[in-house]
Amino acid sequence: xxxxxxxxxxxxxxxxxxxxxxxxxxxxxxxxxxxxxxxxxxxxxxxxxxxxxxxxxxxxxxxxxxxxxxxxxxxxxxxxxxxxxxxxxxxxxxxxxxxxxxxxxxxxxxxxxxxxxxxxxxxxxxxxxxxxxxxxxxxxxxxxxxxxxxxxxxxxxxxxxxxxxxxxxxxxxxxxxxxxxxxxxxxxxxxxxxxxxxxxxxxxxxxxxxxxxxxxxxxxxxxxxxxxxxxxxxxxxxxxxxxxxxxxxxxxxxxxxxxxxxxxxxxxxxxxxxxxxxxxxxxxxxxxxxxxxxxxxxxxxxxxxxxxxxxxxxxxxxxxxxxxxxxxxxxxxxxxxxxxxxxxxxxxxxxxxxxxxxxxxxxxxxxxxxxxxxxxxxxxxxxxxxxxxxx
Amino acid sequence: xxxxxxxxxxxxxxxxxxxxxxxxxxxxxxxxxxxxxxxxxxxxxxxxxxxxxxxxxxxxxxxxxxxxxxxxxxxxxxxxxxxxxxxxxxxxxxxxxxxxxxxxxxxxxxxxxxxxxxxxxxxxxxxxxxxxxxxxxxxxxxxxxxxxxxxxxxxxxxxxxxxxxxxxxxxxxxxxxxxxxxxxxxxxxxxxxxxxxxxxxxxxxxxxxxxxx
Numbered sequence: 001x002x003x004x005x006x007x008x009x010x011x012x013x014x015x016x017x018x019x020x021x022x023x024x025x026x027x028x029x030x031x032x033x034x035x036x037x038x039x040x041x042x043x044x045x046x047x048x049x050x051x052x053x054x055x056x057x058x059x060x061x062x063x064x065x066x067x068x069x070x071x072x073x074x075x076x077x078x079x080x081x082x083x084x085x086x087x088x089x090x091x092x093x094x095x096x097x098x099x100x101x102x103x104x105x106x107x108x109x110x111x112x113x114x115x116x117x118x119x120x121x122x123x124x125x126x127x128x129x130x131x132x133x134x135x136x137x138x139x140x141x142x143x144x145x146x147x148x149x150x151x152x153x154x155x156x157x158x159x160x161x162x163x164x165x166x167x168x169x170x171x172x173x174x175x176x177x178x179x180x181x182x183x184x185x186x187x188x189x190x191x192x193x194x195x196x197x198x199x200x201x202x203x204x205x206x207x208x209x210x211x212x213x214x215x216x217x218x219x220x221x222x223x224x225x226x227x228x229x230x231x232x233x234x235x236x237x238x239x240x241x242x243x244x245x246x247x248x249x250x251x252x253x254x255x256x257x258x259x260x261x262x263x264x265x266x267x268x269x270x271x272x273x274x275x276x277x278x279x280x281x282x283x284x285x286x287x288x289x290x291x292x293x294x295x296x297x298x299x300x301x302x303x304x305x306x307x308x309x310x311x312x313x314x315x316x317x318x319x320x321x322x323x324x325x326x327x328x329x330x331x332x333x334x335x336x337x338x339x340x341x342x343x344x345x346x347x348x349x350x351x352x353x354x355x356x357x358x359x360x361x362x363x364x365x366x367x368x369x370x371x372x373x374x375x376x377x378x379x380x381x382x383x384x385x386x387x388x389x390x391x
Numbered sequence: 392x393x394x395x396x397x398x399x400x401x402x403x404x405x406x407x408x409x410x411x412x413x414x415x416x417x418x419x420x421x422x423x424x425x426x427x428x429x430x431x432x433x434x435x436x437x438x439x440x441x442x443x444x445x446x447x448x449x450x451x452x453x454x455x456x457x458x459x460x461x462x463x464x465x466x467x468x469x470x471x472x473x474x475x476x477x478x479x480x481x482x483x484x485x486x487x488x489x490x491x492x493x494x495x496x497x498x499x500x501x502x503x504x505x506x507x508x509x510x511x512x513x514x515x516x517x518x519x520x521x522x523x524x525x526x527x528x529x530x531x532x533x534x535x536x537x538x539x540x541x542x543x544x545x546x547x548x549x550x551x552x553x554x555x556x557x558x559x560x561x562x563x564x565x566x567x568x569x570x571x572x573x574x575x576x577x578x579x580x581x582x583x584x585x586x587x588x589x590x591x592x593x594x595x596x597x598x599x600x601x602x603x604x
Contacts, residue, residue, distance in 0.1 A: 001499055005488055304486045308500050309475035312467050391467055
């Protein structure tokens with residue numbers, strides 16, 4: 001009966017407009033937050049190098065070949081790069097200055113050997129657990145990260161030898177060997193692949209192993225830093241790319257292109273998310289105005305009920321329950337639309353060859369949860385305050 | 392439940408010179424269970440007195456204490472309990488819900504305390520001659536009929552005091568008497584008293600105290 005008394009005198013057109021706005025806000029917020037998260041996560045896990053990480057080097061030109069200009073990075077240049085706002089971290093890439101031979105060392109595989117380059121980068125640039133990425137003299141094997149191109153080459157060799165090609169997973173179980181040498185001595189080590197990279201063209205080894213190699217087999221000449229490992233800040237890949245072009249630095253394109261696309265798409269999605277949130281906020285504001293208007297239109301009824309002995313919270317609960325129920329139903333319909341839109345967009349992305357993670361993002365649900373709680377609080381405070389004003 | 396007026400003076404009447412007989416700006420105790428008639432010409436503050444006691448108006452100086460508790464210290468929750476269990480009222484302007492039926496107008500009050508059964512409510516409606524109108528919306532009733540509904544609503548709760556602000560102003564003598572009897576019976580059952588405001592001293596019931604403002 002309380003609802004019959006208090007929820008009359010409603011202007012349904014205003015209510016429908018506010019609810020429709022809130023509905024659009026909910027749907028677009030869910031969609032944009034979901035795809036923002038998925039685009040941000042895109043590519044993670046498939047690459048051993050951390051996100052937004054790339055190896056840069058100076059472009060080799062005629063002047064550098066003629067040794068009129070240097071291809072190595074000076075301490076000053078490294079410092080200047082480190083100070084750029086869009087760069088999160090910079091570290092030199094250590095390269096071998098001794099002989100390295102990579103070979104298969106498993107009786108199940110045909111013998112294959114090749115002289116290779118090995119490099120070492122700091123653990124913080126790698127998407128790898130530090131436990132598996134360490135080496136000391138007592139270790140059973142040297143963990144290595146193999147360039148994917150190298151794996152392709154290895155499989156080509158397998159194929160030409162009439163042996164089935166090996167998968168990434170199988171390659172991780174096979175034993176390889178690394179032989180370090182100089183003019184006088186050499187030493188063989190067991191090696192195991194722990195991951196693959198598209199970004200570096202040489203075999204990556206732990207820093208401790210590289211240091212050991214340099215100390216034991218390395219030449220005494222002064223070491224030059226010709227490559228740097230840098231990680232760009234999220235969503236600022238455009239600035240990083242511009243900087244690299246200006247400085248005539250080069251890098252593998254894949255990471256840059258992905259980074260640039262991710263930057264553009266995630267920025268767009270963030271804008272959509274912000275607009276959706278503002279829409280939701282505006283709709284909530286209209287709904288709050290509507291609650292105030294409704295309470296003001298039913299001022300006589302509220303005053304009379306309070307005089308009959310009804311508690312303020314009993315009356316405000318009628319409004320809170322009604323509007324939270326409306327918003328909750330709206331959210332449920334919003335979720336249904338979100339699922340439909342997501343299924344349509346996922347299909348479209350899949351058909352164009354973009355395989356993002358199609359699972360639901362917990363963040364979009366969390367955003368909806370936060371919006372719901374905020375709406376509840378706004379309705380709660382507004383109803384309580386307006387009812388108390390009638391006392 | 393005693394009511395103690397300690398130099399109470401409503402703000403709108405503060406500029407008016409108060410006589411010795413006046414209730415205002417005096418010390419006065421209304422004892423539990425007494426039947427009190429407050430008589431005064433129009434504009435002297437009869438409704439104001441009822442509204443002050445019921446907490447509808449709070450613009451006054453002095454103190455009104457109920458069983459030693461100052462009304463000005465009441466919280467919203469205390470007012471709610473007070474209006475549910477201690478004091479009931481018939482407003483001069485009735486304050487019914489026009490869109491609710493006769494029965495619903497009584498139930499909306501009775502639901503708070505479950506003081507009467509539905510059968511008792513119907514019996515009272517019948518007693519005041521409104522049985523045929525039981526499901527009629529109050530907006531369709533005459534003012535006299537509405538006044539009877541408001542009188543019945545006032546007994547749909549336990550109380551120690553019943554505040555009656557010119558409750559029979561639109562009733563004929565016969566209906567006024569029926570309603571007065573119902574009110575007196577409800578007061579006796581609960582050992583409650585009433586405060587009745589009237590324009591003249593003619594009241595269709597015996598009373599213990601007459602206050603002239």
